[in-house]
Amino acid sequence: MSEVVAQRDGVRVEKVTTSGAFELDGGSWDVENNVWLIGDDDSVLVVDPGHESGPILAAVAGRRIAGIWCTHAHNDHIDAAAGIKQVQPDVRIALHPDDWPLWELTYPEQRFDDDLADGDVQTVAGARIEVLHTPGHSPGACCFHLPDLGIVLTGDTLFHGGPGATGRSFSSFPVIIDSIRDRLLTLPPQTRVLTGHGDATTIGDEAPHLQEWIDAGS
Template identity: 40%
Template sequence: MIHEILAVGQLQCNCSVLGDEVSREAIVVDPGADIPVILKVLERHQLTVKQIVVTHAHIDHIAGALELKRLTGAPILYNQLDLPLVAMMSVQAGWLGVATPEVAEPDDSPTDGDVVSVDGLAAKVILTPGHTEGSLCLYLPEEKLLIAGDTLFAGSVGRTDLPGGNTRQLLDSIRDRLLPLPDATRVIPGHGQSTTIGWERKSNPFLQDL
């Protein structure tokens, strides 16, 4: 599998480009900004985007999704429980002091247990509400890989003080849906460095009481 992680935008959101080496089909996760940079990576690997997945509808993760869709024709997937955040995109832009991006409703609303796939590559959707109501992760068991959005970080967890956040729900999501994954599972958070499930279970101070 081809996997490139690009830190995009003002908040350095981790955008993942996942591609199959044979079919050259790709999934792009969280294209929050810097679409020309993402396109260059796709071109370098000769990848065609077939799915655009947004882990949650905060501006730094979703802002470039519609532009990428228009350029590639790929559908946008995110959970519809985050539509209230989409409706307040101008407010989100105000938090960062940036122009309001054009965003759209999802072409499909994946939920827990669904599979997002392209030819040669499949990711299971794990719904992890808490950071936002519709937050989701993508789990690729064959690759021992979890793309966690802003649910779980290296040594930390997602913030819950923004609209739609719920601390108890977030911790329950991590305990019930992420910590049961194999220890060796590599975790790509929405920002910052990667980690593993085993390391976070053992050392993350926010998870020790779980």
């Protein structure tokens, strides 16, 4: 089941919530993930297919999947991708190549199909989606900006209340702060921030707290 969180000119953004375990560095944590569908009645782009493919495919409801884009390669953002490809084998999975070391922890024998790069643009159902490379939570972490809808999908880079976690392998607090300051907080203040976990926020609500985050550290 999905929830429509934004729509304009026939394009809508839907949220599907999935649950499972995030695993890294020998630890395991139960988490709920936000999976995002961007499209219309005919086709959708799936962003961050975490955990079970069943709820995601139910929300897709037979539409053509225009692609799978992953903000980063932690298992809880990619581990339903294989199940989706079993149903629509022509679907291509895109990820920034700097996250290959994380990807292969989940898929050691299967590479993703396409490399995302900063500045890449794809149009789905008339909606322009721009790639912003925002490393820090992981080396290849990206955010996806939909300027016409006033939305940015931030994965685990920026949340309601601050930056994503940087205490585990392949992460860096100074780098994520640079990414947020230089690539996200420069967006219009009214831009809605749709996150990988938890509630949405806006750029304007988060921007005043940058120095607090820096002072608090990782």
